[in-house]
Amino acid sequence: MSAADSPAPRLASCSCGQLRARVSGEPVRTSVCHCLACQRRTGSVFGMQARFPRAAVAIVGNRAEYVRVGDEGGRTTFGFCPACGATVYYTGDSADTIAIPVGAFADPAFPAPTVSVYEERMHSWVRMPDEVEHTP
Incomplete structure (x- = not known):
């Protein structure tokens, strides 16, 4: 793929x-x-995020961070705006990727999810697309 064929930065x-x-x-x-x-963090019934290689992400602006320890002991660091409080990115114990909440892109054409996790806590009326990989 040439540079001309590369997708525009998001x-x-x-x-x-x-x-x-x-x-x-x-x-x-x-x-x-x-x-x-994720339900608490987003104020919605699920969170949707896209993970990118760390080298593909540039963060600009003032941020505050919050560290949360997950159910299995892993640490997640959330970067959010100290002025409006919106989360823009987060990282886990793995230094390989940065996750960005898909809503922060404000792009209805953003690619659909490929995986759905923690489905045992999914609200009964939520339906994921059939082609999504489902994990409990």
Whole structure:
């Protein structure tokens, strides 16, 4: 693929636009998480995020961070805007990728999820597409 064929960089931002993430290339994984922590973080019934190689992401702007320890002991560091509070990115114990909430891109054409996790906590009325990989 030539540079002319490469997808245009995507820009994610917080609600006020002060904290931004510019990504190049396609996500390595786009997933939906139904865990209770994601429900609380998003204020919705699930979180949807896209993971990109760390080298493909540039973060610009002032940020605050919050570290959460998950059900299995892993640490996740959330980068959010200190002005409006919106999460723009997060990283796990693995230093390989950065996850960005898909809503931060404000792009209805963003690729659909390929994986759905923590489905045992999924709200009964939520339906995932059939082609999505389902994990409990």
